[in-house]
Amino acid sequence: xxxxxxxxxxxxxxxxxxxxxxxxxxxxxxxxxxxxxxxxxxxxxxxxxxxxxxxxxxxxxxxxxxxxxxxxxxxxxxxxxxxxxxxxxxxxxxxxxxxxxxxxxxxxxxxxxxxxxxxxxxxxxxxxxxxxxxxxxxxxxxxxxxxxxxxxxxxxxxxxxxxxxxxxxxxxxxxxxxxxxxxxxxxxxxxxxxxxxxxxxxxxxxxxxxxxxxxxxxxxxxxxxxxxxxxxxxxxxxxxxxxxxxxxxxxxxxxxxxxxxxxxxxxxxxxxxxxxxxxxxxxxxxxxxxxxxxxxxxxxxxxxxx
Amino acid sequence: xxxxxxxxxxxxxxxxxxxxxxxxxxxxxxxxxxxxxxxxxxxxxxxxxxxxxxxxxxxxxxxxxxxxxxxxxxxxxxxxxxxxxxxxxxxxxxxxxxxxxxxxxxxxxxxxxxxxxxxxxxxxxxxxxxxxxxxxxxxxxxxxxxxxxxxxxxxxxxxxxxxxxxxxxxxxxxxxxxxxxxxxxxxxxxxxxxxxxxxxxxxxxxxxxxxxxxxxxxxxxxxxxxxxxxxxxxxxxxxxxxxxxxxxxxxxxxxxxxxxxxxxxxxxxxxxxxxxxxxxxxxxxxxxxxxxxxxxxxxxxxxxxxxxxxxxxxxxxxxxxxxxxxxxxxxxxxxxxxxxxxxxxxxxxxxxxxxxxxxxxxxxxxxxxxxxxxxxxxxxxxxxxxxxxxxxxxxxxxxxxxxxxxxxxxxxxxxxxxxxxxxxxxxxxxxxxxxxxxxxxxxxxxxxxxxx
Numbered sequence: 001x002x003x004x005x006x007x008x009x010x011x012x013x014x015x016x017x018x019x020x021x022x023x024x025x026x027x028x029x030x031x032x033x034x035x036x037x038x039x040x041x042x043x044x045x046x047x048x049x050x051x052x053x054x055x056x057x058x059x060x061x062x063x064x065x066x067x068x069x070x071x072x073x074x075x076x077x078x079x080x081x082x083x084x085x086x087x088x089x090x091x092x093x094x095x096x097x098x099x100x101x102x103x104x105x106x107x108x109x110x111x112x113x114x115x116x117x118x119x120x121x122x123x124x125x126x127x128x129x130x131x132x133x134x135x136x137x138x139x140x141x142x143x144x145x146x147x148x149x150x151x152x153x154x155x156x157x158x159x160x161x162x163x164x165x166x167x168x169x170x171x172x173x174x175x176x177x178x179x180x181x182x183x184x185x186x187x188x189x190x191x192x193x194x195x196x197x198x199x200x201x202x203x204x205x206x207x208x209x210x211x212x213x214x215x216x217x218x219x220x221x222x223x224x225x226x227x228x229x230x231x232x233x234x235x236x237x238x239x240x241x242x243x244x245x246x247x248x249x250x251x252x253x254x255x256x257x258x259x260x261x262x263x264x265x266x267x268x269x270x271x272x273x274x275x276x277x278x279x280x281x282x283x284x285x286x287x288x289x290x291x292x293x294x295x296x297x298x299x300x301x302x303x304x305x306x
Numbered sequence: 307x308x309x310x311x312x313x314x315x316x317x318x319x320x321x322x323x324x325x326x327x328x329x330x331x332x333x334x335x336x337x338x339x340x341x342x343x344x345x346x347x348x349x350x351x352x353x354x355x356x357x358x359x360x361x362x363x364x365x366x367x368x369x370x371x372x373x374x375x376x377x378x379x380x381x382x383x384x385x386x387x388x389x390x391x392x393x394x395x396x397x398x399x400x401x402x403x404x405x406x407x408x409x410x411x412x413x414x415x416x417x418x419x420x421x422x423x424x425x426x427x428x429x430x431x432x433x434x435x436x437x438x439x440x441x442x443x444x445x446x447x448x449x450x451x452x453x454x455x456x457x458x459x460x461x462x463x464x465x466x467x468x469x470x471x472x473x474x475x476x477x478x479x480x481x482x483x484x485x486x487x488x489x490x491x492x493x494x495x496x497x498x499x500x501x502x503x504x505x506x507x508x509x510x511x512x513x514x515x516x517x518x519x520x521x522x523x524x525x526x527x528x529x530x531x532x533x534x535x536x537x538x539x540x541x542x543x544x545x546x547x548x549x550x551x552x553x554x555x556x557x558x559x560x561x562x563x564x565x566x567x568x569x570x571x572x573x574x575x576x577x578x579x580x581x582x583x584x585x586x587x588x589x590x591x592x593x594x595x596x597x598x599x600x601x602x603x604x605x606x607x608x609x610x611x612x613x614x615x616x617x618x619x620x621x622x623x624x625x626x627x628x629x630x631x632x633x634x635x636x637x638x639x640x641x642x643x644x645x646x647x648x649x650x651x652x653x654x655x656x657x658x659x660x661x662x663x664x665x666x667x668x669x670x671x672x673x674x675x676x677x678x679x680x681x682x683x684x685x686x687x688x689x690x691x692x693x694x695x696x697x698x699x700x701x702x703x704x705x706x707x708x709x710x711x712x713x714x715x716x717x718x719x720x721x722x723x724x725x726x727x728x729x730x731x732x733x734x735x736x737x738x739x740x741x742x743x744x745x746x747x748x749x750x751x752x753x754x755x756x757x758x
Contacts, residue, residue: 015315019322046443048424142589160586165735253585254735255728269415270720272439274422 038278040065045274068279077263078283084169085259089237091173096184096233097226099177103185108192122182129179133246136175137162140247168248168256175243180236184229191225192218220304227303231295238288241265260284368400370654375406376431377413378483378641378678382613386675390668394661401654421445426646429655432479434470434640438715441473447645447652449477456653458660467681470712471642479642480656482663483678486706487541487637489629490597490611490697491604493622495520495527504604506705508629510545510571513604517581520603529581531593532606534572534730536723537713541637542568544711545630550726551714556757560726561748568631569740573733585734608639609703612676616696625697627706634709640681679703718755725750 034051041062043049049058072078107118124132139145140161148158161171195218203213219226241261244252250266251258264284268277379387384407391403406427408416414436420426421440432440440446453460460468460480467481491504499519504512517529532538540550548564551557559565575582588596594611596602598618606628615623628636643659645652662668666687669680673691680687692700716722729747732738738746 015319018319022323044443045418046421046439046445048422050424137590141591142586143591145590160589162590163585163588251728254731254737266720266724269418270724271718272418272720 035278036282038275039068039282040279041275042068043274044272045268045277046272062275064275068276069283071276072280072283078260078280080255081258081260081263082287084257085238085240087169088173088176088240088259089234091170092176092237093230093233095173096177096180097229099181100184100188100229103181104188104192107185108189121185124179125182127179129242130246132179133175133243136171136178136243137247140171162248163253165253165256168252172240172243172247172257175247176240179243180233184233187229188222188225191222195221223303224305227295227299231292234291234295235288238284238291369402370400370651371402371404372429372651372655372658373404373406373427374429374658375408375413375417375427376641376643377408377410378431380407380409383675383677386671386677387662389671390662393665393667393671394658397661398654398657401658403658424648426648428646428649428651429643429658430646431482432642432644434638434642435713435715435719437471437479437642437644438473439717439719440644441478442717445647446473446478447647447649447655449480449645449652449656452653452656453477456656458656460660460664462664462682462684464681464683466638466710467640470640471644479644480659480663481640481642481681482659483672484638484640484681485609485678486639486703486710487606487608487628488625488702488706489604489606489627490615490623490625492597492600492602492619493624494600495523495603495621499523499603503624504626504629506627506702508626510629510631513629514575514579514581517575517603518579521579521581524601527601527603528583528587528596529603530575530605531582531596531602532572532575533593534569534576534734536726536730537637538606539569539572539726539730540713541635541711542572544635545633546571547632549714551716551757558748558751558755558757560751561744565744566741569730569733569744571631573740576734577736608637610678612697616676623697624699625702626699627702627709630709635711636706636709638710638712641678716755716757722751722755725754 030051034055037055037059041059042064043058043062049055103121107114107121139147142148142158142160142163147161151158159167161167199217199221200213203217208216239261240259244250244257244259244262245265248257250262260280261284264277264280267273267280376387387405387407391405395401395403413431417426417430421443426445452458460477463481464484467484468477471477471479471481489504489508493503496503496516499516499522501516501519504516513530520527520529543550543565546564546568548559548562548568550560550565552559576584580587583596593602593605594607594614597605597607598615600619600621627634643663645655645659649655664680664682666684669682669684669687670690672678672680673687676694679691688704692704694700714722726747729738729743729750733740733743
């Protein structure tokens with residue numbers, strides 16, 4: 001009985017789902033399948049290939065199996081590049097979690113001008129990455145930018161942020177935290193507002209101070225939201241691209257900020273190795289997928305669901 | 307009533323899906339109706355030969371719109387190119403030109419996607435480094451047949467320039483500009499340091515000496531700037547009697563004593579005497595900006611800087627031929643117009659290319675705007691160029707032509723540049739000595755790049 005209702009339900013809903021499904025099929029699923037096929041060819045990205053005319057003939061003619069994947073791991077470069085992504089993550093995650101939580105607490109409180117703060121903190125999220133990266137490039141410039149001037153007032157000689165091997169990645173992390181704090185802050189705000197104030201009142205009556213209330217009530221009850229934020233930022237950290245390309249032009253000083261997506265872009269559009277680049281992007285997908293699955297299975301350990 | 311509403315909503319859903327499909331695939335739809343399957347080259351050439359005989363008469367009658375895209379005018383010369391196109395459209399009233407200008411950084415990325423999607427413009431610009439990759443992939447129209455049929459005259463072009471754009475003996479593009487790199491120097495700083503101006507006989511040692519004298523003028527003043535990148539390194543190698551690839555083009559000659567000496571010399575200017583600023587000292591400032599601020603004594607840069615320096619420099623400056631070491635070597639950069647392989651009006655496209663590249667009207671406009679140099683041998687054009695001031699010693703541009711070398715062009719050009727640049731960066735950072743860097747660079751190039 002239930003099955004039949006479900007079935008007619010789906011059939012009835014299908015026409016309404018059609019526009020989105022069509023968009024997803026043509027712009028997401030079709031390119032994904034095409035990319036998988038291309039990753040097993042030696043296409044140079046320049047000869048004419050059409051998905052609708054003779055695509056599978058082309059794939060069959062240029063088929064090289066898993067050769068691209070083998071080559072990627074043979075050239076140890078992928079490990080260096082993954083290392084840079086991991087370094088970004090290690091710097092980015094704690095800073096971003098702390099900053100967005102602080103933001104959520106500020107914005108969630110009840111004073112008069114809180115609406116203005118909400119807008120200001122969310123503006124970076126809305127700006128395009130290219131515009132934001134250009135501004136940060138100017139801000140961090142040791143010749144033109146204000147940051148080194150300000151540091152000079154306190155008596156610190158600021159480094160050449162984006163030109164120094166040591167400070168290039170931290171500069172990218174700084175710009176990324178600035179951009180994303182509003183977004184994750186909003187998510188944390190939702191999580192915070194879901195915590196019933198009765199817990200806090202009960203704790204106050206029992207004599208817990210602010211810090212204890214934070215550690216024993218806020219953090220555990222916020223853990224589903226934290227889990228979501230951590231998972232999302234993991235996925236994003238492996239895909240950073242515009243800030244690296246604009247702020248440190250491609251690979252950065254002595255290759256310090258070379259990341260996965262930059263490699264994919266270079267192989268696809270500069271070196272004429274589209275098949276290789278497609279294989280690279282599938283490896284990136286596999287890595288992100290594996291990490292997400294690992295996180296999902298680990299959530300039982302630390303995420304507290306009510 | 308309920309049925310009507312259901313039908314209406316289904317129709318609406320169908321309409322929305324249709325609009326999504328057509329919005330995304332509109333270009334594909336038009337392409338499918340006009341494009342033909344992969345082997346169109348045979349069809350195109352037969353079409354060209356049959357159309358050749360009637361080219362003159364039909365060209366005079368049918369209204370043709372040519373799509374053109376280029377990059378070299380972006381950043382200051384758009385008005386000059388627009389004037390050239392107006393002159394062309396006046397001369398050939400039946401041909402309209404639809405121009406798209408894209409900045410150099412993005413140009414080749416978007417061109418590649420257009421080529422692989424089969425919807426390139428009829429005429430597009432290439433530079434010397436990328437020409438071989440496009441010609442060998444079949445993206446360009448073989449101009450051999452239509453040069454004869456349209457009666458286009460290529461004799462006014464420099465032979466080096468025209469030959470540079472031949473692939474396997476056939477002409478595939480028409481050179482529209484060339485430029486080289488000269489030594490630009492700040493006369494005021496030289497006067498302040500009390501040293502003589504550079505001459506055409508200078509060598510690297512003279513640069514080092516003058517650079518040290520100017521560097522001593524102040525903490526923020528530098529003597530010389532020449533980026534340590536692939537483009538400069540292959541030239542420095544030639545200036546020291548070496549090369550990156552053997553003369554027959556079959557093997558790499560990166561790890562040689564001449565190249566090690568050249569690289570050591572370049573590194574010493576930065577890390578040793580600090581005549582040249584390190585990247586950190588530059589702090590994100592462009593090299594031209596440093597020169598324009600009056601804090602740089604000498605810079606080796608392209609002649610396309612003349613217009614910008616004329617406006618921005620408030621000190622006296624001039625140029626001389628770039629110094630070499632055991633011999634001189636100067637860059638030869640060039641851009642060319644190529645006709646797309648699936649262009650439907652190749653004769654008109656060739657007429658447009660020849661006009662913009664080699665006609666008296668267009669080349670005079672180019673010279674008047676100091677927009678690089680037209681690759682033509684017309685006397686009045688070159689004397690017009692020489693008679694302009696800022697810089698005064700324009701003769702050095704033509705003197706440099708005597709020593710010009712072309713960049714090593716291989717199909718995997720971008721990859722080769724990246725490998726060499728990464729090793730140069732390691733040497734600059736001090737991770738590897740110059741000798742080790744070149745040795746490892748040679749090994750990596752041999753494994754990753756196929757020559758010949």
